Structure formats: structure tokens, C-alpha cells
Amino acid sequence: NAGVTQTPKFRILKIGQSMTLQCTQDMNHNYMYWYRQDPGMGLKLIYYSVGAGITDKGEVPNGYNVSRSTTEDFPLRLELAAPSQTSVYFCASTLLAGGPVNEQFFGPGTRLTVL
Amino acid sequence: GQQLNQSPQSMFIQEGEDVSMNCTSSSIFNTWLWYKQEPGEGPVLLIALYKAGELTSNGRLTAQFGITRKDSFLNISASIPSDVGIYFCAGQTSGAGSYQLTFGKGTKLSVIP
Numbered sequence: 001n002a003g004v005t006q007t008p009k010f011r012i013l014k015i016g017q018s019m020t021l022q023c024t025q026d027m028n029h030n031y032m033y034w035y036r037q038d039p040g041m042g043l044k045l046i047y048y049s050v051g052a053g054i055t056d057k058g059e060v061p062n063g064y065n066v067s068r069s070t071t072e073d074f075p076l077r078l079e080l081a082a083p084s085q086t087s088v089y090f091c092a093s094t095l096l097a098g099g100p101v102n103e104q105f106f107g108p109g110t111r112l113t114v115l
Numbered sequence: 116g117q118q119l120n121q122s123p124q125s126m127f128i129q130e131g132e133d134v135s136m137n138c139t140s141s142s143i144f145n146t147w148l149w150y151k152q153e154p155g156e157g158p159v160l161l162i163a164l165y166k167a168g169e170l171t172s173n174g175r176l177t178a179q180f181g182i183t184r185k186d187s188f189l190n191i192s193a194s195i196p197s198d199v200g201i202y203f204c205a206g207q208t209s210g211a212g213s214y215q216l217t218f219g220k221g222t223k224l225s226v227i228p
Contacts, residue, residue, distance in 0.1 A: 004157070031214055042119070042203060042218035043158070050214060058215065090157050094214075103148075104216065106157030 001026050004107035006091050012113045013081040021076040021110050023091030031094045032074040033058070033104065034066065036087040043090060049074055081114045088112070118142075121204055121219030129227050134191040136202060136222040144206030147180050147187040148216065153200045161202075162189070196226050 007022045025032065030051045035043040045058030049068040063085055065077040074093075078085060088111050092104040121138045128134055138147070146165055150158035162173050164180035164187060171178055177190045187204055201223050205216040 040124075040220065042121075042220045043216075044218075045215055048214065092157070103160050103163060106159070108155070108157050 006107035029093035119219040138204030146207040
């Protein structure tokens with residue numbers, strides 16, 4: 001298993017540009033998450049999904065959109081990039097199988113800079 | 116939203132020393148997790164705690180779930196250079212939102228050989 005993969009690893013955007021951060025997991029996990037991590041801060045939840053076709057907002061959703069058309073993929077869309085969206089973005093997934101939802105597996109991250 | 120206070124923010128220690136860090140919250144959590152993040156990587160789970168008062172070990176790491184459910188501690192014994200990284204605590208509540216974790220800001224650990 002590759003686990004959770006993210007592309008691209010790095011990206012520089014100009015203000016107002018749009019892009020999609022890709023996330024794929026091959027563990028058949030039903031729950032997927034997008035976080036952002038700013039320097040010296042913990043991870044803030046942007047959006048999450050409890051299964052294909054179901055998404056919901058996290059703590060900091062403004063400026064982002066997500067979709068979940070398959071179990072494996074959970075792309076994050078930035079429509080009008082702003083400098084405040086400069087951050088490292090992590091995708092994570094977990095399996096809810098009758099037990100506590102806890103161990104989230106993280107991808108390696110996408111480092112985004114908006115200039 | 117819920118807040119986790121993690122301390123210390125950073126630590127510089129000599130190789131071989133023991134390390135302690137903690138996490139406190141004004142809210143009750145039903146699960147406490149400790150993650151480690153190395154440069155350029157995503158966080159990796161070290162220890163998960165599910166019961167108040169629980170003490171769990173993973174090699175040189177030991178973590179405890181506070182009896183009040185509002186705190187947790189992580190200890191690393193006999194530190195080695197590869198322990199370098201940022202350690203995050205995370206708490207999870209039950210009920211609505213139980214699929215979400217709240218993260219602390221991290222403790223950055225540096226080990227001097």
C-alpha cells in the first residue's frame with residue numbers, strides 16, 4: 001500500500017489563481033480530511049468527508065472547496081488564491097469500522113506559497 | 116473551537132536525557148493521541164490513549180491519559196538524535212464531531228549529540 005499520497009509537493013501561485021491539491025488513499029478508508037499547518041501552529045481542519053458523496057466544513061473552510069466522488073480521492077480546490085492561504089496542506093484518512101475514530105494516516109503534505 | 120495548550124513550545128536536550136511534554140485543555144476528551152512530525156513529512160501516530168488514567172508505552176515513549184480527561188503527558192526516555200522533530204498532541208471527543216481531532220501547537224524537540 002502506498003498509503004496517503006498528495007500531489008504536488010510544492011507549488012507557487014499568484015494571487016487570484018486557482019488550483020487543485022490532489023489526495024489519494026489506497027487503504028479503503030471511509031473518512032478523509034484536509035488540514036492546513038501554519039508555522040508554529042498545530043493543524044487546522046479545513047474540510048472532511050465521511051464517505052463518497054459526503055463532505056462537511058471544518059474549522060477553517062473559507063476560500064476552499066472539496067469533493068468526494070470516490071472512496072479513494074479527496075481533492076481540495078482553491079478558487080481565488082490569497083496570501084493568507086500560504087501554508088502546508090496535509091491530507092489524512094482513517095477507517096471507521098465500529099471502533100473509535102482515531103488513527104489518522106497523513107500524507108507527506110503540499111507546500112503552497114501565494115505571492 | 117476547542118483549544119489544546121501544549122508545552123513546552125521547544126526543547127533543547129542532550130542525547131541520553133529524558134524528555135517530558137504535556138497537553139492541557141479546558142474541555143474533556145475521550146481519546147488522546149500523540150503524533151511526531153519530521154521535517155518535510157506528515158505527522159505519524161506514536162501512541163493512542165482511550166481511557167482516563169491509562170498509561171501506555173511504545174518503546175522509549177510513555178504517554179498517560181489524565182484522570183480529569185483534560186490533559187495528557189508524553190515522556191521520552193534516553194533520547195537519541197533521531198527523536199528530533201515536532202511532537203503534537205491531539206484530542207478527540209465522542210458524539211457529534213467525534214471524527215474530528217483538535218491538535219496542539221506542537222513541541223519542537225532538538226537533541227544535541
